[in-house]
Amino acid sequence: MKRFLLAAILSCGCIITANAQEIAKTGLNFGPLPAVGYSSDLGWHYGALSDIYWYGDGSTYPEYMWKANVEVSRYSKGNTVLHSFFDSKYLIPGLRVSAAVSWFGNKTTNFYGFNGASSLYVPELDAISDMGRGFYLMRRDIFRIQTCLQGSFGESNWGWAGGLTFWDIRTGHAENKGLVSGHDYSLYDLYVQTGVIPQAEKEGGRHLEVKAGVVYDTRDHENNPSRGTNLEAYVFGSPDILSKHDNSYLKLALHFKQFFPLGDRLVFGTHLAYQGLVAGNAPYYMLQSIQSINMKQINTEGLGSTCTLRGTINNRLQGNGYAWMNNEIRWSFAKFRWINQNWTLATNPFFDMGMIVQPYRLEEMKSLLGVNGIIEETGTALAAFYTQQAEKLHMSAGIGLHVIMNQNFNINFEFGKCFDANDGNIGINIGLNYIF
DSSP states (O other): OEEEEOOOOBOOOEEEOTTSSSEEEOSEEEEEEEEEEEETTTEEEEEEEEEEEEOTTSTTTTSOSEEEEEEEEEETTSOEEEEEEEEEEEEETTEEEEEEEEEEEEEEEEOOOSSGGGSOOOGGGSSSSTTTTTTTEEEEEEEEEEEEEEEESTTSSEEEEEEEEEEEEEEESOOOTTSOTTSOOOHHHHHHHHTSSOTTTTTOEEEEEEEEEEEEEOOSOSSSOSSEEEEEEEEEEEOOOSSOSSOOEEEEEEEEEEEEEOSSSEEEEEEEEEEEEEEEOOOGGGTTBOOOSSOSSSSOBOSSSTTSSTTSOTTOOOOSEEEEEEEEEEEEEEEEEETTEEEEEEEOOEEEEEEEEEOSSHHHHHGGGGOOOEETTTTEEGGGGOOOOOOOOEEEEEEEEEEEETTTEEEEEEEEEESSGGGOSEEEEEEESOOO
16 A cells, blocks of 8 residues: 655744754644545545644743644544544643553454464465455454553652553454455355354453553653663453453553664664463454553554564564564764754664564364365365464565654654565555654
8 A cells, every 4th residue: 555645844942042943832833734545455545644742932942831632533444543642741640641542443444364484375366356365355443442651760760650441343244345255265264164263252352451551751852762771561451341252351562762873974773572461352353453551653553564574564473472673773964954843854774673472263274275266266175274384584675764753743654565475565654753
C-alpha cells in the first residue's frame, strides 16, 4: 500500500530563549496532516489527523503541558479509523495522565496464521485477484478505551505506571467488493473449520485489561532523545468476566531503550523488547496487541510492519511470546526556523530483528498436516500452510526520513526490506513519530 501525505503547519505565539538557539513555544501549536492515499485492497484513503500541543508560557519547552491527537479517516472500500488521544504531566500535579478512545473498522485486515516460520507465506495468494481471492484477509473491528496513570518514586528517575483498557473486538470473514462470493475461502476460514480458532473465539470478544509496572527514565527528551535510558517492566492481563470464553490471561512485557550521542547531530538508539504469556489462555484476536506505557502509534501491533519489524508484512508473526530488537542511527542533518517554528530534518538507517519465542496452539496447528483439501482455482494444497519447520530469526533493514517540528511533531517516511521472502518483500510506511 502507498500513502501520500501533505503537511500543513499552523504557527502561534512564541518567545526567544536566552541563547537564541531555538524558539521556546508558547500557547497552542497545531500539526495537521491531510491524508490522501490508495491501496489495491482497501481503495482510496482520505481524511485528516492532527497533533495539538499546549505549551503554556513556554517554561517547560520542549516538553508540552498537554498533547491531544485526533484522526478521522476512511478507505473507499469501507475501512474506518476514528481516534482521539490525550496526554499530560501537568493536569494533575505529580501524575501523568493518558487516555485514548479509538475505533478501527477493518473489513479487510491481514491474517497470516500462527507461529511464524511454521505458517508458510504464498505471495500469489496475498491479494484480491483471480488467483488470490483474498486468502490472507479477514474482518476485524476494534473499539478501544485506554487509560494510564504514571507517578514517580520521590525525586528519583524511577516511577510506577498503571492502566485500564476496554477492548471490544469483532472478527469474521472479510468483506470487500473485490471478493468473489463462493471463491473467497481464507486462512481464517481454514483455522475455524479445523478448530485452531475455536467456535467461541471466531467472532471476537470483550476484555477488560489491567496493567501495572515500573518505569526508569533518564532520557533528555522523550520524543526526540539524544541520550539516556528508558526501561519499562510491567504485567498486563484480563480476567474473562465479559465474554466468558475461558480466555483469562496474564502477560509480561519488558522494554529497554538506550540512546548514545555520537556527535552534535548523530545518535545511536537501540530497543530490546519482550512480551510473553505468563499464565492463562489468550484468545487469538489479542495476539497482535503490543502493549506499551506511552503510545507512539495509534495502534501498536506486531510482530511485523510499522511498529516492530519494519519492512515485513503487517502482523506476519503471531504467537504467545515475542522478542525483538530495533537499532537505528538518527542523523539530524538540518535544523532551521521556518514559519515561526523549530524544524529538524533527520534520517535513520535501521536494522530490526525478532522472532516468536512462545508458540501458540502448537498441537492444534499440527492438525492442519492432515488436511487434504485444495484451494479452488489455485491448485494449492491446504496442508502446505503449516509445516513443522522451527521458528527462526526474522530480520529487516531500511532507512527513514523524519520531518520534526518543535521536537515533538514528527512526520516519518520509512522504507524497509525484509531478508526472507517468507516474511514479505518491501514495506513503505508513512506516519507519526519514531517507533521507539
